[in-house]
Amino acid sequence: MGTTGQGLSVGLLDLLTGRWLSVPRLGEVSSMAAQHHGDRSAFEILPGSLRGEPKRTEISYAEFDSLVEALASDIASKLGAEGESAFPRIVVRGPNGVMFLASVLAASRAGAVAVPANPELTPQELEHVVADCGARVEIAPPEAAVLDGIDRVETRWSLLHDRSRKWPSPDLSEVAAIFYTSGTTGNPKGAMLTHRGLFSDISLAGAYPFRSDFMVEALPTAHIMGFLVLAGALLAGIRTFAMERFRPVRVLDALESFGASMFVGVPAMYRMLLDAGAAYRDLKSVRVWMSAADVMPRDLAREFQRMGSAFTLGGRPVGEALFVEAYGMVEYSGAATVKISLPFWDPFSSSIGIPLPGTSIKIIDESGKEVRRGEVGEIAIRGGKVLHSYRNREDETGKAVQGGWLRTGDLAKRGLVTDHFAGRSKDVVTSGGYTVYAVEVEEALRSFAGVADAAVVGVADHVLGERVAAAIEVEAGAKIDLDELRVWADSRLAGYKRPVEYAFVEELPRGSTRKVKKDQVRQLFEGESDDGS
Structure with a gap:
């Protein structure tokens, strides 16, 4: 394919002239990328993806925008037939990757609020998302199960489009998408994010100067991290191979065969890559490793830095790769801080990072007052x-955002130059980069016959960071079959929420107020193997 905007100078010129300082609306992201990067290759795709072109293995920025345009036209036609009001909600379903990203952008371009749905959701969880957001239309692949009462626009790899249509132009403060996260009340809750919130940072990605970079990623596109990684790469002009599922050996194969210069994953993925033999692969092409969603162990990051290189000189790799970590959450529309570990030097190993432009961070006590240096808050x-x-949770919004400040529930020790992680105050398990709220899993387990009560904790795991473990208080006289409980839980909880280990007790450890002592519950699983045996 032809190329436009090659080389370092164009990116710097764009940055100096302010060409990329405007914040795009969600539906404008692919058109902005197409205008800037044109016929350059944007994504590697699997052969056979494009109908009529079985050997095609790539799609350009301009072609991707045509795909978004075609999908948006289909959505707009469906919304018109349905008589939907302004900015209706549309559920987006399908496997991770390029088509999922195109579907989200197309829904927004057509004047709707996109609601990405994790493909791992159970039917019950998906029903809640659909009912809570009030969607009457979805965009999904033909093979997806039909939802009762929901009209469908089917995804299609079509590059044919009609440019005569004029699209809505919502204010940047309008809600662009609703990303659902686990709720502490037992059901997922929808975080309503604005156009400005989603793209005030990554709009600057268009000024990224290195046009030859190639990224491999296998993150869930329905989650804020995976979505913004793909959208940011699109704006930056970074050619990307987006894998539908994370398979460590296949990821290593992709990194080697493409000679990739970037990889983005969560800490659990890095552990799996190491266990799959990353140290015995040639990964010297990788200049930047990136991670988020959980705290990255310093020793693990250093191993991957040594596997990569800083640059190539005379055809030979020189130095070590960078490691970039971000801290954020869906409630903050993605990243709030960033930390870069340089080769051979990392002065901020446990730091939460440096706030991004326009972001302020403070460490507070329960009353909202800033703590002193050396104190945890x-x-x-x-x-x-x-x-x-x-969405539909004013009380929880009021608790989360107070005086304009988002209370994260994460703890840090205030430092002189930067602040350092000190754990989490919320009762959550971080497993494989996913946040699992114990309350949600406990409520599900309590509805199984014979369960008097349940306590869910995170147990240290070599691969996942933490694995989900559940202690079950059995009703007097009842007998619970473990295999039946597992099958039952599988039908009600997404894969990453399901307990890996179970312990059955006559009574859960409790204090004088009858509150379960989670530290003692966790001791029930100490010394257990990582596979739950």
Whole structure:
């Protein structure tokens, strides 16, 4: 394919002239990328993806925008036939990757609010998302199960489009998408994010100067991290191979065969890559490793830095790769801080990082007052990226955002130059980069016959960071079959929420107020193997 905008100078010129300083609306992202990067290759795709072109293995920025345009036209026609009001909600379903990203952008371009749905959701969880957001239309692949009462626009790899249509142009403060996250009340809750919140940071990605970079990623596109990684790469002009599922050996194969210069994953993925033999692969082409969604162990990051290189000189790799970590959450529309570990030197190993432009961080006590240096408090964030609100949950929005500050529930020790992680105050398990709320899993388990009560904890795991474990208080006289309980849980909880280990007890450990002592529950699983045996 032809190329436009090659080389370092164009990116710097764009940055100096302010060409990329405007914040795009969600539906404008692919058109902005197409205008800037044109016929350059944007994505590697699997052969056979494009109908009529079985050997095609790539799609350009201009062609991707045509795909978004075609899908948006289909959505607009469906919305018109349905008589939908302004900015209706549309559920987006399908496997991770390029088509999922195109579907989200197309829904927004057509004047709708996109609601990405994780493909791992159970039917019950998906029903809740659809009912909570009030969607009457979805965009999904033909093979997806039909949802009752929901009209469908089917995804299609079509590059044919009609440019005569004029699209809505919502204000940047309007809600662009609703990303659902686990709720502490037992059901997923929808974080309503604005156009400005989603793209005030990554709009600057268009000024990224290195046009030859190639990224491999296998993140869930329905989650804020996976979505913004793909959208950011699109704006930056970074050619990307987006894998539908994370398979460590296949990821290593892709990194080697493409000679990739970037990889983005969560810490659990890096552990799996190491266990799959990353140290015995040639990964010297990788100049930048990136991670988020959980704290990255310093020793693990250093191993991958040594596997990569800083640059190539005379055809030979020189130095070590960079490691970039971001801290953020869906309620802040993605990243709030960033930390870069340089080769051979990392002065901020346990730091939460440096706040991004427009973001303020402070460490506060329970009353909201800033703690003194050396004290531990809750991380609070303020900036234009704070969520608009939780859908249908005004009380929870009021608790999460106080005086413009987002209370994260994460703990940090206030430092002299930067602040350092000190754990989490919320009762959550971080497993494989996913946030699992114990309350949600406990409520599900309590509805199984014979379960008097349940307590869910995270147990240290070599691969996942933490694995989900559940202690079950059995009703007097009842007998619970473990295999039946597992099958039952599989039908009600997404894969990453399902307990890996179970312990059955006559009574859960409790204090004088009858509150379960989670530290003692966790001791029930100490010394257990990582596979739950």
